[in-house]
Amino acid sequence: APSKRQTPAICSTLAPVAQDLLENLFGGECGDSAHGALRLIFHDAIGISPVVGGGGADGSIITFNETELAFEANDGLDDVLADLGPFFLKHQAVISSGDFVQLAGALSLAACPGAPKVQFVAGRPPPLAPSPNFLVPEPFNTTDQILERFASVGFAPPEIIALLSSHSIAGADTVDPTIPGTPFDTTPSVYDTNIFIDVLLKGTLFPGTSGNQGEVETAVNGTLRLQSDFELARDPRTACTWQEFATNQPLMASQFAPAVFKLSLLGQNINDLTDCSELIPQPPALKDVPEFPPGQFLSDIQDSCPTARFPDLPTQPGPPLDVAPIPQADSDDEDS
């Protein structure tokens, strides 16, 4: 008989944690809790530098949250930790904070149609110290600064754009504090290519107040555009990858999975970790049809790739959208 790989002990131990997160934290939704858990992967992992140190994907953002939540770039993560923290405390006897962040992040995609299944490895030791400040990119950083920050930990420009596909299932609470939960694209519960289409449209409005640091005008009511997304979409070093993903959802998903797995290994040695990817469900499939939002056309696209024109797409029928805010996860009260 063909030999079947036996489930490693650490994976069996973590199975009930995964189950609890899927059922009781995410509840089968690609909503605020899932978005927060996905963002947390990044803000924990990127806390490492060849110059100033830091432990990367080590769970420091949980263990040393008193230090790291005070960093400006981590604004809004207080809500995420309020949401996830009780699950970590409940299971901390069997899972390190570093594994918890990465497990929750990989599981966060489970209910997001179109998302890839991301690998998960376990066995990260407890973090030794908080991350130094100023390692997490900010939406008002220049493209040079962002590319350099990622390059210093081994990420090439196309990998950065692949990682930013996460902004397809995301929104902002703190960029414009008057409108928490404002999504970055028209479909914040679907891992589709709309983020890459929407951000290339000519900006005409602010969804709330103007003058917020790191925000630029967006094209669709109810969505918020980050200055960093705007610039990465238009910079010649990244614009062609951005444009390619805009009309190729399978490519976007297939490039995101290895890039986000690579994030989960920052500061870790993969040879010391155990593959527990069997704990991660395959997210629902998506048949993505790239379209311009209602009332928008190719002439509204700010063509930015030097070597290929943006392709013409159908326009979604109907009146202009006013995208609804993302309902906020509330750790105490779900139904009032």
Ligand code: HEM
């Ligand atoms: C250039 C790098 C990046 C910048 C400047 C950036 C910036 C931001 C900002 C300002 C927010 C809104 C936070 C708030 O006000 O609540 C946000 C949200 C988010 N980001 Fe990024 N980000 C970057 C890269 C990434 C990466 C690599 C990931 C992937 C793992 C990611 C995943 C998310 C998610 C999922 C959210 C939504 C959080 C929520 O809705 O609660 N971002 N990002």
Ligand SMILES: [Ca+2]
């Ligand atoms: Ca960290």
Ligand SMILES: [Ca+2]
């Ligand atoms: Ca989307």
